[in-house]
Amino acid sequence: MFAEPPDLDRAEVTGALHSGWGIAVAALDYAPVGYGAHHYRARDTGGAEWFLSVDLEPDVPALERAFGTAAALREAGLEFVASPVRRPDGRCVTVTAGGAAVSVAAVIDGRSHRFGDVLPAPVRADLLDALGRLHSVPVPPGAPVDPLTVPYRDELDGPWGDGPYARPARELLAARRRVVADLFVRYDALVPVVTAARDTWVVTHGEPHPGNVMLPAGGGLRLIDWDTVAVAPRARDLWMVAPDDSPATALYRLRWTLTDICAFVRDLRAPHADDADTRLAWRELSGYLTPAI
Numbered sequence: 001m002f003a004e005p006p007d008l009d010r011a012e013v014t015g016a017l018h019s020g021w022g023i024a025v026a027a028l029d030y031a032p033v034g035y036g037a038h039h040y041r042a043r044d045t046g047g048a049e050w051f052l053s054v055d056l057e058p059d060v061p062a063l064e065r066a067f068g069t070a071a072a073l074r075e076a077g078l079e080f081v082a083s084p085v086r087r088p089d090g091r092c093v094t095v096t097a098g099g100a101a102v103s104v105a106a107v108i109d110g111r112s113h114r115f116g117d118v119l120p121a122p123v124r125a126d127l128l129d130a131l132g133r134l135h136s137v138p139v140p141p142g143a144p145v146d147p148l149t150v151p152y153r154d155e156l157d158g159p160w161g162d163g164p165y166a167r168p169a170r171e172l173l174a175a176r177r178r179v180v181a182d183l184f185v186r187y188d189a190l191v192p193v194v195t196a197a198r199d200t201w202v203v204t205h206g207e208p209h210p211g212n213v214m215l216p217a218g219g220g221l222r223l224i225d226w227d228t229v230a231v232a233p234r235a236r237d238l239w240m241v242a243p244d245d246s247p248a249t250a251l252y253r254l255r256w257t258l259t260d261i262c263a264f265v266r267d268l269r270a271p272h273a274d275d276a277d278t279r280l281a282w283r284e285l286s287g288y289l290t291p292a293i
Helices: 010-021 060-075 121-134 166-175 177-195 235-241 247-269 276-289
Strands: 025-031 038-044 049-055 101-106 110-112 202-204 213-216 230-232
Touching: 010 025, 010 038, 010 049, 010 101, 060 101, 121 202, 121 213, 121 235, 166 177, 166 247, 166 276, 177 247, 235 247, 247 276
Parallel strands: none
Antiparallel strands: 025 038, 038 049, 049 101, 110 213, 202 230
């Protein structure tokens, strides 16, 4: 997210780092990156730097399963897995007094990419190699399984709160309601087809787009942002990198679009201000729905 939440107490975040991981914070700065969770960079009193993810509406058990799976993959030898750091008790999440979920990873010294970047051919080859290794490992105990649902689907209906983008978003959604419904019809028809091949499912990252690919200064490749890890068809990853014409690829391409539409409607349906995040939500929602006249 690009705007720091005004009601999040930074003292609670630093307290979570100390109580969960024993990290004494000397400096904490907001990092306006990504969409969904909020992020911070911290420097501890020893000079080490940490990257924090803060989820304001967490499903803590789900986060623990995802991050625990990522940590297990790293511990099993997949060095490209930039997983959150386990606490001394083995967990990966600390919940603040205000209910936010904090996870922490070591800062990677290297070059990052943006979501819409085109990866150079050698980096794309390394990414495909990493995904091939990921898809070949035994499934860690307790790993999440993709339910093939569309998050926030129920957010397309319900009352609208106040905010500068509420009315235009409501009107746009109403005008394109049939288009969205048709997308869901296509998606729902693919679910049983993909489920029928469940015995071939593997561990997947879920969002291996360029924005989640980092190149450390010392060489190699790191995949970040493991809250979406799940057992699923290989196409859950490959549709972004090496798509084919399979039903699974069609399903995941559709689900990406539908999830974004539902998530942006959710953000704009709630009471909101005019900030970098709501402007992004409106711009992206318009981009998905305006061409479909």
